[in-house]
Amino acid sequence: MKIAMVALHTGPPAELDEAAxxxxxxxxxxxxxxxxxxxxxxxxxxxxxxxxxxxTRTPEGYQVVHLPSGARGGKAGRLKGAGxxxxxxxxxxxxxxxxxxxxxxxxxxxxxxxxxxxxVVQNFHSQSSDHLSDHVAxxxxxxxxxxxxxxxxxxxxxxxxxxxxxxxKITVVPYGVDLSRFxxxxxxxxxxxxxxxxxxxxGRPADGVGDLVVALRGVPNTELxxxxxxxxxxxxxxxxxxxxxHARVHGVVNRVRLVGWVPRAAMASLLRSADVVxxxxxxxxxxxxxLEAMACGVAVVATSVxxxxxxxxxxxxxxxxxxxxxxxxxxxxxxxxxxxxxxxxYGVAGYDRVLARYSTELLADEVTRLYQRAVAASSGRxxxxxx
Numbered sequence: 001m002k003i004a005m006v007a008l009h010t011g012p013p014a015e016l017d018e019a020a021x022x023x024x025x026x027x028x029x030x031x032x033x034x035x036x037x038x039x040x041x042x043x044x045x046x047x048x049x050x051x052x053x054x055x056t057r058t059p060e061g062y063q064v065v066h067l068p069s070g071a072r073g074g075k076a077g078r079l080k081g082a083g084x085x086x087x088x089x090x091x092x093x094x095x096x097x098x099x100x101x102x103x104x105x106x107x108x109x110x111x112x113x114x115x116x117x118x119x120v121v122q123n124f125h126s127q128s129s130d131h132l133s134d135h136v137a138x139x140x141x142x143x144x145x146x147x148x149x150x151x152x153x154x155x156x157x158x159x160x161x162x163x164x165x166x167x168x169k170i171t172v173v174p175y176g177v178d179l180s181r182f183x184x185x186x187x188x189x190x191x192x193x194x195x196x197x198x199x200x201x202x203g204r205p206a207d208g209v210g211d212l213v214v215a216l217r218g219v220p221n222t223e224l225x226x227x228x229x230x231x232x233x234x235x236x237x238x239x240x241x242x243x244x245x246h247a248r249v250h251g252v253v254n255r256v257r258l259v260g261w262v263p264r265a266a267m268a269s270l271l272r273s274a275d276v277v278x279x280x281x282x283x284x285x286x287x288x289x290x291l292e293a294m295a296c297g298v299a300v301v302a303t304s305v306x307x308x309x310x311x312x313x314x315x316x317x318x319x320x321x322x323x324x325x326x327x328x329x330x331x332x333x334x335x336x337x338x339x340x341x342x343x344x345x346y347g348v349a350g351y352d353r354v355l356a357r358y359s360t361e362l363l364a365d366e367v368t369r370l371y372q373r374a375v376a377a378s379s380g381r382x383x384x385x386x387x
Contacts, residue, residue, distance in 0.1 A: 001371055004095040005031060005043040006105040008082060010066070022288050023125050024262060027101055029178050032060040033364035042095070044086060053085070064205065079104055083111030090116055097371050100146075101125060104136040110145050119147040119378035126156050126285030127359045139163045147374045150367075152286065153307040171370050174310075175288050176360040177295040181268055184297030184351055188272035193255065195222040195337045197301075198274035200289050203228070203239035208280030208303060213243065216252045221262035222337065224252070227270070228260045271296040275343060276336055282323045287311035290318075291358050294350030299343050301332045319352035336368060 007027045031041045032289060041062035046069065054066040067082050090098075090112055099121045100109035106122045113120050122142050143149060143165030151157045151172050162165055195341050198217070203207040209226055216224050228240065240258050247253040262270055278294035284306035291311055293300050300318035302308040314320040319336065321328040336343050 002040045002095040004098045007101040008046045008105045008107045009102055029360050031062045033360045035062045079108050083108045086112035106142040119374045121148045121374050122146040123150045147378050153310050154305055173366050175286055176355050176363040178289050178357050178360050182292045182295040187269045189270050191225045196274045197276045197278050198225045199278045200227045206282045212278055212280045213247050214326035215329035217250050219333045223255045225257050227262050274298055284308050295354040297347040297351045299346035317353055318346050
């Protein structure tokens with residue numbers, strides 16, 4: 001198939017927050033896996049210069065088109081300009097299907113594709129928005145007009161239904177893990193203390209890292225490594241300084257290490273260096289950090305919120321604890337770190353779970369079948385899975 005991916009909200013990792021950078025990685029990994037299956041993928045993303053679109057080809061073989069920027073009229077004008085550009089391009093050379101990521105891309109995709117009778121598949125990625133009313137209104141419009149909606153979890157399905165999307169339109173395809181990058185074998189970073197736990201912070205109280213710092217008081221001989229948001233510098237950000245002060249107040253500052261943003265190429269070795277990866281968030285729409293840790297054979301302690309209970313099997317691949325409970329975190333960590341057999345068994349089970357359900361190759365096959373159903377529902381054309 002010829003697939004047009006519309007993912008306007010992308011950019012260099014250092015300019016994106018943690019959630020956005022992982023969504024960008026998801027689009028890239030999905031595009032790579034679909035290309036490996038024989039599909040022709042073009043990713044349309046936001047532009048940075050006024051003038052013509054700029055097109056490049058990735059080493060994985062798919063094309064990236066940076067749309068021209070500079071449309072006037074604020075956000076609405078920019079979205080309309082992007083939609084007009086894509087409409088003209090697709091009228092001349094239509095794809096078989098359009099796959100939009102996040103609601104602004106969905107509005108652009110519908111503007112361009114609906115007049116051409118092209119099927120549109122939409123991922124919302126459970127994004128938060130500074131303009132929540134715009135987000136909800138856009139979900140309703142896109143949910144009504146798109147051919148199919150992709151949810152990444154059962155919890156997202158419930159939110160979409162509440163927003164007015166018909167259940168029959170929704171297919172669940174979770175986030176995946178690139179097992180060529182994340183796996184139990186490979187280098188691992190050294191450490192100074194007998195035990196290491198690792199967490200990813202996004203610079204907001206909702207990430208739960210503050211709760212984990214408090215919990216560290218009850219977990220002796222253990223260091224906490226915190227990977228920072230890509231847009232956060234561990235050395236200078238106010239978030240980092242607040243976290244250091246928080247650790248100092250609780251007497252664990254010498255056991256807390258902030259490493260700032262870690263490129264994806266280096267993330268696997270850091271994950272493998274941990275005994276436990278902790279996802280202590282108070283809300284969690286993706287579960288990607290937990291999945292990547294499980295792929296590396298590392299046990300996970302996670303709060304029982306959002307998608308995490310769907311990803312982490314309690315007492316099988318890790319331990320689920322209530323959110324906002326440093327005491328529960330400390331108990332779970334002491335239990336695991338004091339039982340190496342259980343720690344290893346959770347790691348093995350986590351890897352097996354990712355291998356069986358969450359590899360990008362498996363999910364690319366699922367997405368392909370979804371595309372075929374969307375094309376059939378839209379036009380009745382018979383488009384092959386690998387053509």
